[in-house]
Amino acid sequence: MTAPATMFASLRVRNYRLFAAGQVVSLVGTWMQRVAQDWLVLNLSGGSPVALGVAAALQFGPTLLLSLAGGAIADRYDKRRILMGLQLGMGACALALGLLDVTGTATLGIVYVLCFLLGCFSAVDAPVRQSFAGEMVGPDSLTNAVALNSMTFNTARIVGPAVAGLMIAAVGTGWVFLVNCATFAAVLTGLALMRPAEMFPYERAGRARGAVRDGLREVRRRPDLILLLTVVFFVSTFGINFFMTLAITARLVFGRGAESYGLLTSALAVGCLLGTFVAARRVGRPRMRTVLIAGLFFGVAELFTGVMPTYLLTALLLIPTGLGQLVFTTAANSAVQLGVSESMRGRVMGLYILVLLGGTPLGGPVLGWMADAWGGRAPLVVGGALTVLTVLVAAGVLVWQARRSRVAAEPA
Template identity: 65%
Template sequence: MFASLRVPNYRLYAGGQVVSLAGTWMQRVAQDWLVLDLSHGSATALGIAAALQFTPTLLLSLWGGVLADRVDKRRMLIAVQVAMGLCALALGLLDVTGVVTLGQVYLLCALLGCFSALDVPVRQSFVSELVGPAQVGNAVALNSLTFNLARIVGPSVAGVMIVAIGTGWVFLANAVSFVGVVTGLLLMNEAGLFRAEPVPRAPGQLREGLRYVRGRPELIAVLVLVFLVSTFGINFYMTLALVARNVFGRGAEAYGLLTTLLAVGSVIGATLAARRSGRPRLRLVAGSGLIFGVLLIGAGLMPTYLATGIALVPVGVAVLTFTTAANSTVQLSVDPTMRGRVMGLYMLLFLGGTPLGGPLLGVLAEHFGGRAPLVLGGLVTVASVLVVGAVLLRRHAGARLSAVGWRHCGGRKDRLT
């Protein structure tokens, strides 16, 4: 289950990520709460902040993927992580000094989004260099486990800190947490990395990556599902603050608890994913997406705060199973020289839908209540899986009929026309 942890470089990476990601989740909770405080509880303002943070993904993640295939991933990660830490430091100083405005939060959300758009595809494609091809699936699952363990600790700590000392100190704590991941990257043994040959700089490399994906129908199916499910389904977590505050009249601690319960389910899902061996199948991607959609609808219809929190646990299991299976499927099905560009496209679709989904779900919650994003997200997720599955089945059926026709005609092309 923990095979990747036998690799020294991966242990350094995972240890640094635990510290840094806990701080990142603390900041997400504090940032949402700060935006709601500065905007007097506006769901639209919350959606705008999310859109500003994720819009750069639409513009930069593909180029981040190109860079991932060209440059030293470890050095680039160090530079980007330092920049993200400085963004947290700036927001924390503005907040604790009492001069922070909603416009300043929006600006820092956009800057953080720019650095994140470059960081994510490099970080995703760096996994194979840490552990080698044989352990990629296990490492992806353990990364998800690390991410969600941090998501349990981070929101809980943030909720207590917000009540006790305010949101500003949460941002400063996140700035300090980046020391962990940068230190881990600096201590790595470069000779122990499973590096692919860097792709020489040349024109048209981005188009080359897109053509590569276009020729892989099952890869396209996974990417389409990732876009639709993440845009309309997975983005529901951004409206949990509205569920806690506007639906049930609770405070920051209650919001942190909802996020923590979702993360508990995600940890269970990551643990199950790490125990699975072999290459994940497209059937697992589609099946887990379908189950996630159904469970999300159920969570949105729960009548009480306690019931909603409990319902988020299986939602977390399903969403983590979906994202881990999709990520591993993409990483293991592409050529190493294309992995950075394909993962850049993957992260564009996974995170880039937030500028669309975030404001849409925020406006939906403003007009129809905090439950609406969960119910609508679940319905769209179920419909997406069914439609993409039907298209794939039809394509496969057509391919089989063509193959049968070719054999019956003795392989003569002229008799098929």
């Protein structure tokens, strides 16, 4: 099989093609909304980075409460039908925010409420959608499907923020939310047209009580998964928090508007898209070493991005930063999914989503406070430095574990 054929292997599966096509349209709208939402919060709060951190905390806070339950739901019920219901809910949030903004009745408090509601839907959606990849393509193509999901995500991430920046300048943030609402029709159509008979289903979890606890026990007996999830938590909490750090950089560091914020987000996404080509070529289960090397590269790139003296250099450095972020998250995602049994995958992915996104309610306000107290560059610099520190500590733990294993294996 040639390299391009290997890179796009999952697209040979009809159900996955429908899913990916619907996702790329819907995700363009999602990224447009994220840019517009951040800008709306900044405008309603008078440019407060703390308010932006609060909005991020409210949107990602439900992950702390619902992602584990979402994983248990994914293991028990039809994922396709669950995803359709969740998309309808998220579309309704976009419609409400758009109508309120267009009519001039949106307030910061209302935006906070809608951020929380959207976060509730997203908290359940994430583990269901992540674990759905294996059902569409089967275990042999799972790593490739995860990488292509990231490619779809980051293609939208390039287009969405740039379009949002132009739309905000031309017609305001309200119409961006309404356009996002319309894009949910694409993913709903793709899900509706799938053929259930062509899925790769696995035995679903029963109605036994304690399903979430079973998932936690599965991870607790695996030191390798504990270390991996710990690294993901610290890196995502303080390093991968670009929803607010780039808005702060554009507005407070360089004094620029929504278009420039959108372009910074797109520059990061260009790097992520390049990273998907690296990740999509990999086969098999990624090793912890791959995760740590990618994390170290990402942390160093982010740190240097934070100290760049000009807007152009900052945008350029975001490209390798995005590449490192994508390879890190894709390798970690695949390692978790392929490291557990299929019947447990949804619940363990719920825990993965919890550590990946659940730290944002902590990191968002902390990074916002840092920007307020130490300047707009602080979130990127501190995030990169803490990422590097986390990776180095994890590498030290691996070396210590390896030495202890060798000593235990030596004859007395």
